Amino acid sequence: MKKSTIINLIFVLAIGIALHLLRKAGFINGYYDHILTKICMFIIAAVSLNLINGICGQFSLGHAGFMAVGAYIAAIFTKNPGLIIPEAIAGMPRFFVALIIGGLMAAFVGFLVGLPTLRLRGDYLAITTLGFGEIIRVLLLNWKFVGGASGYFGIKPYANFLSVYVLAVITVFIIQNFITSSYGRACIAIREDEMAAETMGIHTTKYKIIAFVLAAFFAGIAGGIYAHLMQAIMPRDFSFLVSVDILLMVVLGGLGSTSGSIMAAIFLTLVTESLRRFQSLRVIIYSLMLIFIMIFRPQGLLGGQELSVSMLKEKIKLLFGRIKPEKGYASTNGTE
């Protein structure tokens, strides 16, 4: 492991422990605890969407659909003891197993959706995933076993802050490792110029599908968390607007920047919670934000750079003028 990775991990653990202690000491009440958990869930969703839209340069609009698959599948497994998973596994372990099954199911669906569309060059993925999200919603509305339009109730609240925080850290760790691996570099090459990448011997379809399926998996996990956080899920919880909320997180943070997605997920979840009373006005503001960011600052807040402890250290050192600016500390990806 690189030294900077270790520093970042320690930093992240410190935040987690600090927040956990604050909760235990009673400084964070139930409502804020709920929001903190939700933030972690959106971090998982945004970081995984960033993998498709930011790193791979493909445009997916179906994240809410994958979340729906993960949410319903995971909820079915935790609500029905003895279904496939042996009954001996109960409580939290069952929750994690159910999450993984939900994620795998979402990944499988992602594979089915991605296979015909990612073969092609062009923007077919956008429209197919958009249609897919709608179809999932319609199917759930008509599925009596999970309550149809009235929703699926009585899901146990397994998703507490600590477990979801750990899941978010693991997700970011895996996706960040994927991005810096040869797979990730292939994806970035595809984003920059698909034809050139293909000429260089990159199997573009393969890498696009791998990235897409991985992202769908984590979207499924995020959905499962959502189900066990809200304790009741309805098909309309996974409407197109949810996909757009996550998309805005990715865009605001900067396409291709994992840390940007994380910060935007935190920021936008807080804004959404505080504007809950003005639903349609909030969506108008969000859509305008999406348009204006794309026109005036398409690189987003971080502009494809990564924020890390070591980078902050450099910035602070720069501020006090002790060292000369060093180029290229944001290593993984320049969007330009």
Place this chain on the structure above:
Amino acid sequence: MTLGQQILQQLINGIALGSVYALIALGYTMVYGIIRLINFAHGEVFMIGAFVGYFAITLFKFSFIPALIFAMLFCSLLGIIMERLAYKPLREAPRIAALMTAVGLSIFFQNLMVYLKWVGASPKAFPRVIEITRYEIMENVYLTSDKILTLGVALALMLALQYVVHKTKMGRAMRAVSQDKDAAQLMGINVDTTISFTFALGSALAAAGGILYAVSYGKIIYNMGTMPGLKAFVSAVLGGIGSIPGAVAGGMLLGIVENAVSAAGMSMLRDAVAFAILILILLIKPTGLLGKNTREKV
């Protein structure tokens, strides 16, 4: 009712619905042909067209044809403004940026309509512009007057479009820009004007489609553009995106298939069918039925 009569009846219903899809698909295909952008906000132009028609009829007491023309003019203006403000700055940007802007616009228009006091989130009854009469053209096969109106208007507009694209100077410019933007510019064609004109043309057709849709369904709502918009895109891909006759053929075909599925008692799957078709066509013949197979050059 024999099977043959039923098939004929569903064929008529399918073509009427399909002609609406075709009108929207034309806008998609023309815009895609000229700037390679899926204009996600096109379904919203369709919706706004229906609402403008509604207000023209109820508030300004227009009759059907003037209301139709008013909505078409309004939406072509909207199309031009949309292109100038949102898409033009992004013409050289990565494609994904323009696509996201299009999605943003689509959500913006929908929620703006919800937010506007005199539109709101609840559906509105579209005024009856034509007396519904049923003509029995064969034994047990009926043609209603609203279907005749839909087909008549759609057909007239398609013929007008054909004239504009193939016989006028602007149409020639459109075809030139869609083939090669830089070369067209070198030949003295004003590319910006041509692109704006394409948006205007497509938006006008979408507005007409919106009104025709509203006439046959009888009600309008802020999110009525989403599904027809998506299906029109599928029609455009089915016919071969970028091809004008393809969009018409694709729209008609999709309308017929959809009606056949509902008639077979699977109306729940109606919406899913369009996407099944999309996936199939992408698997088998991504260039569509009438699309040309162009080789990409570096």
